[in-house]
Amino acid sequence: MQAxxxxxxxxxxxxxxxxxxxxxxxxxAVRGExxxxxxxxxxxxxxxxxxxxxxxxxxxxxxxxxxxRFKPQDGMKVVLVGSAGLYTVSGSYQFYAEAMLQDGVxxxxxxxxxxxxxxxxxxxxxxxxxxxxxxxPRAVGVITSASGAVLHDIKxxxxxxxPNMPLILRSAQVxxxxxxxxxxxxxxxxxxxxxxxxxxxxxGGGSMEDLWAxxxxxxVRAIAACPIPVISAVGHExxxxxxxxxxxxxxxxxxxxxxxxxxxxKELAQRILTxxxxxxxxxxxxxxxxxxxxxxxxxxxxxxxxxxxxxGYAHRLxxxxxxxxxxxxxxxxxxxxxxxxxxxxxxxxxxxxxxxxGYALAMHEGQLLTxxxxxxxxxxxxFHDGRxxxxxxxxxxxxFL
Amino acid sequence: MTQKKQDIGFEAKLEALEAxxxxxxxxxxxxxxxxxxxxxxxxxxxxxxxxxxTAQGKLMSLKDGALKPVxxxxxx
Numbered sequence: 001m002q003a004x005x006x007x008x009x010x011x012x013x014x015x016x017x018x019x020x021x022x023x024x025x026x027x028x029a030v031r032g033e034x035x036x037x038x039x040x041x042x043x044x045x046x047x048x049x050x051x052x053x054x055x056x057x058x059x060x061x062x063x064x065x066x067x068x069r070f071k072p073q074d075g076m077k078v079v080l081v082g083s084a085g086l087y088t089v090s091g092s093y094q095f096y097a098e099a100m101l102q103d104g105v106x107x108x109x110x111x112x113x114x115x116x117x118x119x120x121x122x123x124x125x126x127x128x129x130x131x132x133x134x135x136x137p138r139a140v141g142v143i144t145s146a147s148g149a150v151l152h153d154i155k156x157x158x159x160x161x162x163p164n165m166p167l168i169l170r171s172a173q174v175x176x177x178x179x180x181x182x183x184x185x186x187x188x189x190x191x192x193x194x195x196x197x198x199x200x201x202x203x204g205g206g207s208m209e210d211l212w213a214x215x216x217x218x219x220v221r222a223i224a225a226c227p228i229p230v231i232s233a234v235g236h237e238x239x240x241x242x243x244x245x246x247x248x249x250x251x252x253x254x255x256x257x258x259x260x261x262x263x264x265x266k267e268l269a270q271r272i273l274t275x276x277x278x279x280x281x282x283x284x285x286x287x288x289x290x291x292x293x294x295x296x297x298x299x300x301x302x303x304x305x306x307x308x309x310x311x312g313y314a315h316r317l318x319x320x321x322x323x324x325x326x327x328x329x330x331x332x333x334x335x336x337x338x339x340x341x342x343x344x345x346x347x348x349x350x351x352x353x354x355x356x357x358g359y360a361l362a363m364h365e366g367q368l369l370t371x372x373x374x375x376x377x378x379x380x381x382x383f384h385d386g387r388x389x390x391x392x393x394x395x396x397x398x399x400f401l
Numbered sequence: 402m403t404q405k406k407q408d409i410g411f412e413a414k415l416e417a418l419e420a421x422x423x424x425x426x427x428x429x430x431x432x433x434x435x436x437x438x439x440x441x442x443x444x445x446x447x448x449x450x451x452x453x454x455t456a457q458g459k460l461m462s463l464k465d466g467a468l469k470p471v472x473x474x475x476x477x
Contacts, residue, residue, distance in 0.1 A: 195468065
């Protein structure tokens with residue numbers, strides 16, 4: 001009997017091996033609540049994981065916990081990944097954690113849905129609240145982390161669509177504690193600066209926790225209240241945050257946000273040019289029609305006043321013609337010739353044409369004589385081909401024909 | 402640097418130009434009205450073209466309410 005007695009060490013070692021050899025106990029995930037959390041100076045963490053009925057001692061060594069972005073606290077619900085085994089020195093059974101996840105994701109979803117319902121009922125996401133984006137902003141505000149790929153993508157698209165469009169970056173913390181508050185401040189600062197006409201707010205993809213700042217009530221409200229239109233570009237296309245609902249426009253990616261914010265310069269220039277072509281064509285057509293009518297009318301008139309008015313128009317036509325040529329140039333040579341021809345016709349409507357048809361002007365000392373009562377003893381008669389000095393023999397007033 | 406607020410926005414001007422073009426296309430304008438519409442339209446189109454070039458595309462950063470140029474590694 002005595003010979004077969006095991007040492008404590010042998011027993012513990014046997015149990016340790018048994019547990020270590022059981023695949024059911026390796027690489028498993030276990031859910032529970034952290035209690036009695038004790039971080040040691042060595043960097044190792046010791047704590048218990050418990051549920052309503054049981055508890056298990058846990059250790060998480062320094063090399064496994066140093067990459068963790070949160071520090072566990074008593075009461076925190078977590079999922080541990082690792083293996084169960086025996087610590088032979090004390091004969092205690094414990095869990096060796098290699099990874100720890102906050103088991104709050106389900107809770108986050110609940111908070112997300114509750115806040116979404118609340119803000120939806122308030123009308124914060126109503127389509128009627130959405131403002132149109134400006135066609136040509138003076139500058140585009142960008143709120144994101146200074147180092148991320150978001151800024152790079154926005155710059156690339158902007159350079160392609162409108163190379164001289166200014167971008168104004170307000171770099172901000174986009175995840176972790178204080179991120180929402182910093183993003184709110186960034187929105188306010190950009191809006192108050194008066195430099196930008198549209199704002200892109202965004203960050204790259206990540207877990208729901210990473211993107212959480214964009215679901216915080218203060219940021220969602222600040223986006224809705226921002227006096228400048230806001231485009232959101234948060235995470236990947238499949239991630240939808242409450243910030244996206246509140247924004248005036250939601251872009252699936254930062255590049256798409258830049259496409260929305262920054263107009264295509266070539267397209268705008270073409271639109272302006274097309275309109276200018278319409279103006280030129282219409283002006284020319286109208287002028288040709290009107291000048292034909294004016295010529296007909298002028299032919300029936302014997303006095304000079306219409307010619308004077310037409311000369312006024314001819315002058316303005318010449319000025320407009322200058323502007324038109326300044327506006328473009330080469331394509332309008334032919335039209336300019338038509339305008340020149342038109343000007344020639346307008347000038348032909350002066351007195352010369354009338355004189356040629358058999359009328360003469362009675363002139364004295366450079367003044368036009370318009371009645372028998374004004375005639376001096378001698379005056380000139382001006383014909384289209386010369387003048388004659390004449391002497392008055394007698395005058396008699398009478399109704400003309 | 403970026404401009405301060407424009408008197409009338411680019412978009413409003415572009416719409417005004419479109420309206421002038423439409424009016425001229427509809428016809429029936431007196432010579433006087435035609436010339437006015439034409440001169441105004443040419444002036445607006447010149448302003449619009451100019452506005453496309455006004456901005457100087459720089460990346461600036463807003464820090465404590467002040468604009469600072471950003472060191473740019475990709476040359477924008």
